[in-house]
Structures are given as C-alpha cells and as structure tokens.
Amino acid sequence: MHPAFSVVFFTTATGAGYGLLALLGVLGGFGIIPADFWLGFIGMGLALGLIAAGLLSSTGHLGRPERAWRAFSQWRSSWLSREGVSSVLTFIPAGLFGIGWVLLGRAGGWVAAAGLLAAIGAIATVCTTGMIYASLKPIAQWHSRFTLPGYLIFSAMTGSVLLNALLQGFALGSMMLLAACVLLTLLGWGWKLATWRYNDRLEIPTTANTATGLTGGTVRSLEWPHTEENYLLKEMGFRIARKHSARLRQITQLLAFALPVALLIAAFFLPVPFAAVLSVLAAIIQFAGMLVERWLFFAEAKHTVTLYYGR
Template identity: 85%
Template structure:
C-alpha cells in the first residue's frame, strides 16, 4: 500500500494523543497525577493538539477534503465513519475535564467522571482506527488478530512515555508511570516482532488461479491491463525492496523501542535534571521511530487487487 505521510502522521499522532488523554483522564481522576495548573494545561493541550493535528492531517489524503464531513453519515457500516463520530464525541468530556482541571483546579467529583469518559472515548476511538485496517480482508497483513491490539498497545506506549516526560519536566515524577512507560515500550517491541514474524510467514491463499477459478492451470496475462501507472497501482501496488524493508525495520526498532527502553531504564537511577532529559529524549525518539514503523505498516502491506496486474 502507498504510505502517504498524511496517514502515517495521522495514525502516529492520534495514537499518542489518545493514549496520553486516556492516562490523564484515569490517573488525574484517581488523584495519582496532581491537579497542577500548568501540568493540566500543557498535558491536555498536547494530547488534544496531537489528536487535532492527526485528524486534520488525515484529510490531506482525501481527493476532496472539503467533503470529509460526509464520512460521518456512514457510521452504521463504516469503521472510518465510526472513528470520526467517536473522535468528535470524545472531545466533549475531554474539554469538560480540561475546564475542571485548568480553570477550577480540581480533578475529583464531576471532573473525575469527565476524565473517565474521555479515557473511554479515547480507547473506543483507537479501537475504531485499528478496525479500519483489521477489517480489510483483501490485505492479509492487516486482516489478522495482531492489528487491533497493536493500535491499543502503541497508544498506551506512546501515551505513557509522553506522560512520564511531562511529569518529570514538572518535577512531579511518578515511579509507577516511569515503570509503566518502560513496560509498555517493551510490550510494544515484543508485539511488533511477533507481528513481523507472522507476516513474514504468511501464505496468502488468493492467487490469479483461485481468483479466476482456473485452479488446475497457470494463469498469466497475455497483455498488461494498462500502458502506464494508474490510481490502483499508485495506491495499492506500492512495492518496497526486501533489503530496504529490513533496514527500516532495524531503524524502527532502534528509535521506537530499543533507545527509549534504555533511556527509561537509566532514568530510574538518574537525579532529577538528567532524568527529565532522558525522559524527553525517549519520547522524541519514540515518536520518530513510530513514524518509521507506521510507514512500514503501509509499505509492506499487499492488496490482492495487484493480482490483476500480474504481481
């Protein structure tokens, strides 16, 4: 599949934003995170800013971005539409939670309820995003039991690493959040390796023979369907060399998982200023690495429509 940067950025930014929002909603409501004015303003501002930036970026991949609103009407049958509806609904309790935290200086009572609802909305929205890809049967690499959990794990991972960096920066560090961010990073790494192993061993049953019902012989094209590249080949016939894929996998592992895990582990033993620097570096490296990982998520996927073009 064609890895358009707008969609790559969308999945990375919204995943981190929703993960951070969910953690702030739950931990803030439970009083684990203090109701500090600047922490609430910066933390919720960063979460909602990443979500908004990701959603706006996704419209850049549409042929007619001004008609994006029409997607909301298909929520009965489309996971993309359900994602749009869920994202809008989530903003309501998130804004109420932010108002209570920032303007009233409290995260208990009705503010805690709003935070919990925002966390539920964020989780549901991430699930709908994952289902957009997991429900696509023509793409075997996505239509598996690995796709949806990956979106949830990566959201929790990037969100917890961002939250840890924020808490460290505001001098209200939590050992529990630091440990959570490290464990989530290791879990994300393990899940990604398992996904790659599954995809590399995947045997796609659909071939030109099965598609035409001529399973007894060898089907081949006598003449190419087109004399030049068309929309389908551009969007669904993207190909990446095996050596480039292997190199990018190593880069993704180093930036998104290995380096952040080392920095977070070292942060346990560093004094406050250095611990903050290590935590912020882990968040920045991880976000960069996830852009590479998401790019590969699209580039390595193969759509069965390319069988028509002899691929």
C-alpha cells in the same frame, strides 16, 4: 500500500495523543496527578494538539477534503465513519474534564466522571482506527489478530512515555510510571517482532486462479490492463525492496523501542533534572521511531488487487 505521510502522521500522532488523554483523564480525574494549572494546560494541550493535528493531517489524503464531513453518516457500516464520530464525541468529555481539572483545579465528582468518559472515548477511537485496517480482508498483513491489539499497545506505550516526560519536567515523576513505560515499550517491541514474524511467514491463499475461478492450469494475462502506472498501482501496488525493509525494521527497533528503554532505565538512577531530560529525549525519539514503524506498516502491506496486474 502507498505510505502517504498524511496517514502515517495521523496514526502516529492520534495514537500518542489518545493514549496521553486516557491517562490524564483517569489519573488526573481521580486526583492521582495533582490539579496544577500549567501541568494540566501543557498536558491537555499536548494530547488534544496531537489528536487535532493528526485528524487534520488525515484529510490531506482525501481526494476531496471538503467532503470529509459526509463520512460521518456511514457509521452503521464503516469503521472510518465510526472513527470520525467517536473522535468528535471524545472532545466533549475531554473539554469538560479540561475545564474542571485545568481551569478550576478540581478532581473527583463530575471532573472524574468526565475524565473517565474521555478515557473511554479515547480507547474507543483507537479501536475504531485499528479496525479500519483489521477489517480489510484483501490485505492479509492487516486482516490478522495482531493489528487491533497493536494499535492499543502502541497508543498506551507512546501515551505513557509522553506522560512520564511531562511529569518529570514538573518534578512529579514516579518510579512506578517509569517502570510502566519500560514494560509497555518492551511489550510493544515484542508485539512488533511477533507481527513481523507472522507477516513474513504468511501464505496468502488468493492467486490469479482462485480470483478468477479458473482451474486446470496457471492463469496468465495475455495483455496488461494498462500501459502505464495508474491510481491502483500507485496506491495499492507500492513495493519496497527487501533490503530497505530490513534496514527500516532495524531503525524502528532502535528508535521506537531500544533507545527509549535505555533512556528510561537510565532515568531511574539520575536526579530530577537529568531524568527529565532523558525522559523528554525518550519521548521524542520514540515518536520518530513510530513514524518509521507506521511507514513500514503501510509499505509492507500487499493488496490482492495487484493480482490483476500480474504482481
């Protein structure tokens, strides 16, 4: 599939934003994180900013962005529409939580309820995003048991690393949160390796014979459907060289997982100012690595429509 940057940025930014929002909603709403104005303002601003930037970026991949609102009407059958509906609905409890926790400096009661609803909405939205891809049967690399859990794991991973960087900056970091960030990053690393291993061994059952229903020989095209590149080939017939794929996988592992883990472990043994710097670096590097990981997620996927073009 063609890895359009608008969609790559959308899935990366919203995943991190919703992960951070869910953690703030639960931990802030129940008073585990103190209700400090600047902490809440920056934290909620970062979470909602990433979500809004990602959602706006996604419209850049639409042929007619001004008609995007029509997608909301198909929530009964479309995961894309469900994603849009859940993302908008999540802003309601998130806004109420922000008013109570950031502006009023309160926790518990209705603020905790709003924070919990915002967290549930964030998780639900990430699930709908994952299901957009997991439900696509023509793309075997996405239509697997690894896709939806992967979206949830990466959202929790990037969200927790962002939260750790935020709290470290306000001298409120904890060893428990640092340990959780390391464990979630290692979990994400293992899940990505397992996903790649599964995709590399994947035997796609569909061939030109099964697609046409013709048996008794090998189906070949006498004349290609088009004489030049068209939309389908550009969007769904994108191909990446194996050597480039291997190199980008190495970059993904280094930036998204290995370096953040090393920086976070180092933060265990350093005082607050240095731990904060390492935590912020870990968050920035991991975000860059996840952009590469998302690019590969699209570039390595193969749509069965390419059989029509002899690929």
